[in-house]
Amino acid sequence: MTDDPPGGGPAPRALSEEELDALLRSQQFGVLASVKRSGHPHLTTVLFHWSPRERIVRVSTTVDRLKARQLRRDPHTALHVSGPDVWSFAVVEGDAVVSEPSTEVGDAVGRELLSMTPGFTDTGEEAAFLQQLVRERRVVVRIGVTRLYGTALDVPRGD
Numbered sequence: 001m002t003d004d005p006p007g008g009g010p011a012p013r014a015l016s017e018e019e020l021d022a023l024l025r026s027q028q029f030g031v032l033a034s035v036k037r038s039g040h041p042h043l044t045t046v047l048f049h050w051s052p053r054e055r056i057v058r059v060s061t062t063v064d065r066l067k068a069r070q071l072r073r074d075p076h077t078a079l080h081v082s083g084p085d086v087w088s089f090a091v092v093e094g095d096a097v098v099s100e101p102s103t104e105v106g107d108a109v110g111r112e113l114l115s116m117t118p119g120f121t122d123t124g125e126e127a128a129f130l131q132q133l134v135r136e137r138r139v140v141v142r143i144g145v146t147r148l149y150g151t152a153l154d155v156p157r158g159d
Contacts, residue, residue: 015090015150023083023090023150024050024057030081032059032141034070034096042070048079049116055148057092059141060113063101068139071096077143083152090150094143101137105130112140 015023030048033041044067049058057079061068071077075095082089102109110130120126 010154012151012153015088015152017148019152020090020148020150021050021052023088024081024092025052026084027081030079030092032067033078033080034067035074035076036070037073042066046079048081055145057094057143057145058112058116059143060116060138061141063137063139068098068141071141072098079143081150083150087155088150088152090148092143092145093147094145097142097144099140099142101139102130102133103137105134109138109140110134113138116140 028047029045031043032046032048033043036042046059046061046067051058059067059079075097077094077096079092080089081092099109099112102113104110105127110133113133114120114126114130117129120129
């Protein structure tokens with residue numbers, strides 16, 4: 001007898017903390033949900049940075065974007081992150097804090113955003129990036145994780 005459900009495929013299994021961490025580290029994009037005034041979800045694809053030690057997800061956006069305004073009003077949020085295939089995902093739930101915008105080149109918000117964007121090899125590029133953050137009025141959305149979960153279907157792969 002097998003553990004497969006009546007449909008013949010494997011049952012979903014909960015991902016372990018280690019698997020969730022690995023999934024979040026391996027992906028860059030997710031779908032962020034915020035709450036509209038109507039109570040309906042607002043979904044947007046975002047580039048995110050996962051900090052497992054702090055258990056915080058960071059997202060860069062501009063101060064005037066809808067997600068920033070909604071999260072200031074109602075901080076309840078979730079981030080859905082697809083796994084490497086369609087059979088797995090992780091969800092980060094938590095309350096968001098939206099920073100003040102970067103207003104001076106090299107300020108704390110700018111440095112936090114810079115830390116989320118590795119790969120600058122020259123100080124000129126870094127300085128231009130920090131200037132751009134001020135021009136765009138960039139903010140950091142910090143999601144403190146209150147719940148982290150996900151599932152996977154262990155589907156046999158055909159050769």
